[in-house]
Amino acid sequence: MLDDRVRAVLARLEREDAEERERGLPPAERSRQVARTTGQALFAFVAPQTDCEVLEIGGSRGYSTIWLAAGVRYFGGRVLSLEDDPAKIEAWRANVADAGLEDWADLVEGDAFETMPAIDDVFDVAFLDAEKDDYEKLFALARTKLEPGAVVIADNVLSHEETLGAYSRARHEDATLESVTVPLDRGLEISVVLR
Secondary structure: OOOHHHHHHHHHHHHHHHHHHHOOOOHHHOOOOOOHHHHHHHHHHHOOOOOEEEEEEOOOOOHHHHHHHHHHOOOOEEEEEEEOOHHHHHHHHHHHHHOOOOOOEEEEEOOHHHHHHHOOOOEEEEEEOOOHHHHHHHHHHHHOOEEEEEEEEEEOOOOOHHHHHHHHHHHHHOOOEEEEEEOOOOOEEEEEEOO
């Protein structure tokens, strides 16, 4: 739930992100976090689900993780976040702890292409927010961790349409999925696994 600790950390991270963008820091040095309304959408998506297990591919400094973990806290569940940038890993751990969400979020350190195959869990939701050129391969790996009824949410499909347009088209052409492109913030591709 969005208690005062969660709200305070989210507000601080939003300020930090805005300051980094104003200073013109290159993307690799910024948090590259989702927009607030995307965070709210993620929260709204997972909060009503009982025992919701979430796989987050690209945790960065934990902003989206906090939205997801605050959501799964309502009816039980967990967020397993993957991140390989050492500076972001340290910030992720501090931010999730400051928000009081350590019991609902875990971090797997390392390259997702190496760490994801070793994960034995099955997930209800996968949130994909990583390097854009890797989306197709990361989706294929995540798909092995999902059962029918699970959902994959991919960020940036409209802001990076030149790179991710093919990703969205592939999801729409896949008869084992039902997919929709949602024009929220940088664009979300939401895909339900049918079989």
